[in-house]
Structure formats: structure tokens, C-alpha cells
Amino acid sequence: EQSSHLIPALPPAYPYSVEPELQGCPPELSASIVRSHRETTQYRPEELQALRWKVFSREEIHAYQSKSVDEMWQHCAVRLTDAVQYVVEFAKRIPGFRQLGQNDQIALLKSGSMEVVLVRMSRMFNTENNTVFFDGKFAGTELFKSLACGDLIAAVFDFAHNLCALRLTEQQMAVFTALVLLNADRPCLEDRERVQRARRDVELALSHILHRDNQESLLHKLYQRVQVLKSLCALHIEKLRWFRQLYPLTVHSLFPPLYKELFG
Numbered sequence: 001e002q003s004s005h006l007i008p009a010l011p012p013a014y015p016y017s018v019e020p021e022l023q024g025c026p027p028e029l030s031a032s033i034v035r036s037h038r039e040t041t042q043y044r045p046e047e048l049q050a051l052r053w054k055v056f057s058r059e060e061i062h063a064y065q066s067k068s069v070d071e072m073w074q075h076c077a078v079r080l081t082d083a084v085q086y087v088v089e090f091a092k093r094i095p096g097f098r099q100l101g102q103n104d105q106i107a108l109l110k111s112g113s114m115e116v117v118l119v120r121m122s123r124m125f126n127t128e129n130n131t132v133f134f135d136g137k138f139a140g141t142e143l144f145k146s147l148a149c150g151d152l153i154a155a156v157f158d159f160a161h162n163l164c165a166l167r168l169t170e171q172q173m174a175v176f177t178a179l180v181l182l183n184a185d186r187p188c189l190e191d192r193e194r195v196q197r198a199r200r201d202v203e204l205a206l207s208h209i210l211h212r213d214n215q216e217s218l219l220h221k222l223y224q225r226v227q228v229l230k231s232l233c234a235l236h237i238e239k240l241r242w243f244r245q246l247y248p249l250t251v252h253s254l255f256p257p258l259y260k261e262l263f264g
């Protein structure tokens with residue numbers, strides 16, 4: 001067994017148990033994933049809807065822009081790690097994920113949690129003014145100026161905008177994010193077969209939902225988004241390498257250990 005900052009979050013096994021005879025039954029699996037999603041999002045859709053008018057003032061934006069590069073990176077790394085923790089909580093409640101060995105759970109989270117954070121970002125996005133709910137209010141790309149990685153921020157916002165435009169229901173998003181996590185092509189998996197089987201069940205659940213919603217054309221669009229996710233995560237890692245070269249001590253002593261484990 002490997003050591004990981006994810007381990008405290010993984011056991012004990014979540015008390016929900018899906019009856020074995022219902023496993024692989026798409027509606028039951030969807031229901032379970034949707035419940036896991038609902039219980040592990042930072043904000044409910046109604047809350048976000050009610051907060052839509054809350055945008056940062058010019059002064060507040062200026063305060064973020066006046067932070068030093070390393071200060072703003074550290075701030076964002078902490079926020080991002082918070083969001084990842086919710087994704088870990090989501091993952092461990094997904095039937096099929098929690099039955100995997102701990103090493104495989106860790107491997108899937110290492111490579112997939114950022115992707116799920118970015119998919120979840122679209123729930124927090126307002127396409128009317130291109131802002132995302134961050135730190136308690138809606139923020140545009142300019143707020144992140146002092147990170148000095150405008151290309152990453154622009155690409156992430158663009159992704160959120162496009163995904164938001166698909167207008168996924170919470171159920172569709174829940175099952176899609178489970179699918180993003182259960183990827184048998186990730187590096188370092190011990191039991192790929194088992195991940196592949198769990199993935200097939202979730203794929204079936206997603207097709208079932210899209211069929212029921214009469215939105216089968218979404219499937220192809222969602223698979224297209226997965227390619228973009230991969231490139232965004234690669235860009236994030238590249239930016240972190242650049243930042244670490246400039247500010248090795250900030251990363252070493254001030255970044256959350258989980259952030260470093262996942263991306264460092």
C-alpha cells in the first residue's frame with residue numbers, strides 16, 4: 001500500500017450500500033451517483049442561482065490583482081485543493097469506485113480529480129458575464145491576473161463557458177463526472193479490468209439518462225470535452241512547474257500537501 005494524503009479521506013467505507021442484485025442496473029446506479037454528487041457539491045443550484053448578482057467590486061478586483069504572484073498562487077492552490085477534497089468525497093461514494101483497491105482509488109484521483117473540478121466549475125459559471133463563483137462572489141478572468149498565467153485562465157473559462165452552454169442537468173453532470181473519474185487508461189492502475197467494468201456500468205447509466213431525457217446527441221459532445229480537459233490539466237501542470245522554478249520555497253512550505261501530491 002502506498003502512502004498518500006488522500007488516505008484519511010478514503011476510509012471508512014461509505015455506509016450506503018447498493019444491493020448486489022441492483023448493481024449494474026442503470027437507474028439504480030444513476031440514483032446513487034446523483035445522490036453522491038448532491039451531497040458533495042460545495043453549493044446547491046438554488047444557492048448559486050440566488051448568488052448570481054454577487055460580483056466583485058472594482059476595489060476587490062484590484063486587491064486581488066495587487067497580490068504578488070506567489071501570494072495569489074498560494075491562495076488559488078488552497079481554493080483548488082478545497083474543491084478537490086469535495087471531489088474525493090464524491091468519488092468514495094460512487095459504487096464501483098469505492099470497491100476498487102486503495103492504490104487504484106488514489107491513482108484515479110491523482111489523474112482525474114482536477115478534471116472533475118473543471119467540469120464542476122461549469123455549475124459555478126455565469127455565461128451572461130463570463131464569471132465564476134470564487135471566494136464568495138462571481139469573478140471574471142481579470143481577477144486572476146496576478147497568477148501570470150492568462151492563457152490557462154482563458155482556456156479554463158472558455159471550457160466552463162462551452163460546457164455550461166450544454167445546459168447539463170445535475171443528474172447528467174453527476175454521472176458524467178463519475179465517468180471522468182472511472183477511466184481505465186490512467187497511469188499506474190493495478191486492476192484495469194475492474195476499473196473498466198465499473199466504467200462500463202457508468203457508461204450504461206449515462207446512456208440511459210440521456211435516452212430518457214431525449215438528449216442522446218449530448219453523449220458525443222461530452223466525449224469531445226474530455227479531450228479538452230486533458231489539455232487543460234497538462235497546461236496546469238506545466239504552469240505549476242514554471243511557478244515552482246520561480247518560487248520553490250512557496251511551493252515547498254506554503255502549498256497544501258495534497259495539492260503537491262496531486263500535481264507536483
Ligand code: CLR
Nearest residue numbers: 042073076077079080083117120121124133156
Ligand atoms: C471549481 C468549482 C468548485 C469551486 C472552485 C474553487 C476554486 C476554483 C475552481 C472552482 C475552478 C478553477 C480555479 C479555482 C481556483 C484557481 C483555479 C478558478 C470554481 C484556476 C484555474 C487557476 C489554477 C492554477 C492555480 C493553482 C494557480 O466548486
